[in-house]
Amino acid sequence: MKRIEFHDREREKKEIMDIIDSEPSLITFVYGPINSGKTTLIDHLIGQLSDKYVPFYVNLRGRFITDYEDFLNVLFEIEEGGVIDNVSEYAQSMIKDLKILSGIPIPLNLFEQIFEKKDKSKDMFKYIERFFGEISKKRVPVLIIDELQVIGDLKIDEFLIYKLFNFFIRLTKEKHLAHVFVVTSDSLFIEQVYSEAMLSGRSRHIRVDDFDYATTMDFLDEYGFSYEEKELAWEYCGGKPVCLVELINTRINNESMEEKVHKMFEVRKSQIRTVINELRLVGDELEYKGKKIEIVEERVLDALNSFSNIEYKNYDMLTIEEIYLVKRNILFVDAVRGILKPQSKLDLLAIRAVMRKLFTKV
Numbered sequence: 001m002k003r004i005e006f007h008d009r010e011r012e013k014k015e016i017m018d019i020i021d022s023e024p025s026l027i028t029f030v031y032g033p034i035n036s037g038k039t040t041l042i043d044h045l046i047g048q049l050s051d052k053y054v055p056f057y058v059n060l061r062g063r064f065i066t067d068y069e070d071f072l073n074v075l076f077e078i079e080e081g082g083v084i085d086n087v088s089e090y091a092q093s094m095i096k097d098l099k100i101l102s103g104i105p106i107p108l109n110l111f112e113q114i115f116e117k118k119d120k121s122k123d124m125f126k127y128i129e130r131f132f133g134e135i136s137k138k139r140v141p142v143l144i145i146d147e148l149q150v151i152g153d154l155k156i157d158e159f160l161i162y163k164l165f166n167f168f169i170r171l172t173k174e175k176h177l178a179h180v181f182v183v184t185s186d187s188l189f190i191e192q193v194y195s196e197a198m199l200s201g202r203s204r205h206i207r208v209d210d211f212d213y214a215t216t217m218d219f220l221d222e223y224g225f226s227y228e229e230k231e232l233a234w235e236y237c238g239g240k241p242v243c244l245v246e247l248i249n250t251r252i253n254n255e256s257m258e259e260k261v262h263k264m265f266e267v268r269k270s271q272i273r274t275v276i277n278e279l280r281l282v283g284d285e286l287e288y289k290g291k292k293i294e295i296v297e298e299r300v301l302d303a304l305n306s307f308s309n310i311e312y313k314n315y316d317m318l319t320i321e322e323i324y325l326v327k328r329n330i331l332f333v334d335a336v337r338g339i340l341k342p343q344s345k346l347d348l349l350a351i352r353a354v355m356r357k358l359f360t361k362v
């Protein structure tokens with residue numbers, strides 16, 4: 001099967017390269033709608049980095065993290081071997097050989113020491129700071145945590161996420177030891193931390209959105225799409241990379257693209273209908289800021305219906321129904337620009353079709 005090449009992202013690549021070319025000073029949040037290509041971009045960039053950098057890429061997606069122990073196991077790459085007490089010597093011995101790592105290396109005995117402590121975060125941060133401190137004498141550590149919101153609710157004495165943010169501020173703004181990137185597909189998470197006082201002036205945001213029209217056309221041109229095929233793709237997928245890749249594969253396999261988009265459209269409509277039906281039949285509630293709030297079906301329908309003639313809207317404050325729809329992965333909230341919109345073009349079309357049918361029935 002023909003491999004689909006990485007496409008474009010020149011602007012985002014430059015933004016990230018400019019950041020890591022200068023001294024670490026802010027935490028960088030990478031955000032965007034679901035399946036917009038955030039992880040693929042990071043993956044691609046990591047592969048292109050020169051030896052000057054040491055990337056540590058930790059992906060929390062699909063990891064079952066219910067306590068500190070689980071988190072430590074994901075964050076660190078444990079090295080079995082002899083007993084090592086001196087972190088500086090350990091880090092120095094590795095500097096030259098470090099390639100792309102999916103965790104921060106730690107000797108087993110030091111890991112166990114952290115594990116035994118009551119206040120694990122203190123020792124864990126101390127270790128990482130010393131390790132990065134040593135590495136940064138010769139190379140530039142780049143810590144990337146994908147899907148950090150997975151630990152958003154993890155609380156022992158206080159929320160781990162805030163301890164982490166404080167630590168990231170120390171690594172960047174205060175000590176300038178390492179670059180820190182936080183990637184997430186959870187736009188509500190960004191919405192919540194965006195207005196967080198502790199992060200103000202200490203973080204920046206990079207949006208990785210679906211491709212724009214011209215980029216989408218260029219992408220499809222590479223796979224020989226005709227004008228009509230490109231327009232069909234744009235109509236249903238917009239610039240959503242994952243959707244375009246599906247169509248490219250459909251074309252490569254000589255299957256019908258019309259059937260494919262039709263199928264995708266039907267699936268999405270049925271998923272949205274299911275959300276509405278379940279709400280009608282059994283109701284739903286949303287836990288928000290520690291309170292359980294009942295979701296009112298009519299208001300959810302109104303929120304969906306508001307996209308019948310607009311593609312996005314500006315907001316000052318989200319309503320609880322909008323938050324609910326973001327949580328259900330139907331809407332995407334861009335806290336940085338104050339914009340609310342469907343997660344994808346397919347979502348927009350599906351919302352409109354489902355609403356039309358509902359309202360003509362009434």
Ligand SMILES: Nc1ncnc2c1ncn2[C@@H]1O[C@H](COP(=O)(O)OP(=O)(O)OP(=O)(O)O)[C@@H](O)[C@H]1O
Nearest residue numbers: 005006007034035036037038039040185241242245
């Ligand atoms: N720049 C690109 N060039 C070619 N294909 C891409 C590109 N970006 C994304 N894709 C395709 O889209 C798929 C989804 O991308 P990816 O998983 O990176 O999105 P994401 O934004 O990280 O998703 P999530 O919101 O679930 O974390 C990839 O598996 C790849 O097939």
Ligand SMILES: [Mg+2]
Nearest residue numbers: 038039040185
């Ligand atoms: Mg991702």
